[in-house]
Amino acid sequence: MSDAYPISDATRIKRHPERGSYDRDVVHAILDEALLCHLACSVGQHVIAMPTTFARDGETLYVHGAIANRSLEALVGGAPFSITVTLLDGLVLARSAFHHSMNYRSVVLTGKARIVDDREEKITAMILLVDRFGRDRSRQTRAPYDWELDATKVIAVEIEHASAKTRSGGPIDDPDDMNLPYWAGVVPLQLVAAAPVPDPEAREPHPVPDVPVQLLPRNREE
Template structure:
């Protein structure tokens, strides 16, 4: 039995093939870690025979990824019946600066997912998905907000992408320079990049003294 057949027999997602394994892998746990740490997924689909890529907020529940948008947008209304789709989430950890422009790179973690996207029809699943997307950005924020109104539910469409194939690409470490360039006086190294939340700025109509909600420090803790 092949590794793909073993995955299918075990009920695991099928994983896409990677040509260069030095930066890639198929570890589902790592896929989930990257998806859970990211904020923006670039979602790809075909519209009128043309490829489209749109950045969207998202959330993962098990082996399903949920995205949402206005019910009238093409990514929602044109993909309601179930269509092939993909998305990628990338976390940039640093700029890799080499002595040659040819060897410049980035340290990053990327999860690439392929599957079938379909419209969420069940009202409770839609609510659970919207809560998950909200809490993915600010943990606990859904319960801090007022309840959604029926017209807001009607105006919102949710797509679920079943993870059928997934892979990761990761780069770590310093520059890989040519041997003859080592020891020269051209600076080389890694410039770390970090995500951070700034000081919350209240809306002008928020009453003075209103405390910052608990979801904000929770989001900071999530970022580490």
């Protein structure tokens, strides 16, 4: 398998191509850090962008929803779709309004979607999805009943084309604006988990679960 995804019209980076990458490792790293994706597809006469959790297993992305979910039904029915993920890393404040920006890491991907009918694959997908909420969280919860599995539609998206786009660094002001009397720089942003709040209905105390590693402050990861 190539180290890079093939380029398609849907994933080709036209604006600031120097910020783009089709490298699989770059795409995978962003997907694995993000906790939420937006699935956009054509549903009847409308285009709907649905925010949802997801999990990656190699070149397969799993998403799930209710049996009657219109977007997932359209997806497996062959409707055009794309999935996007964005990690916001900072607000970039420039000396001019025009050059304000954001630092980010993002992915756009397309592929083939199929409904997961195989029971074992469906259970594996649900384990992967639950484990996005915390390390080994699936081992710390009740497994789904059969009726719960039957009420859940799981879709596997086989990634065929994907691109990543990132921006980092400070503002890029025009030379004539460098002496303007306005503050310029970056306001870093980070998603960090606060202290877990136990369910007040809990009948007895239990160990606090580990939050996903990507929610830990970066200086604690190093």
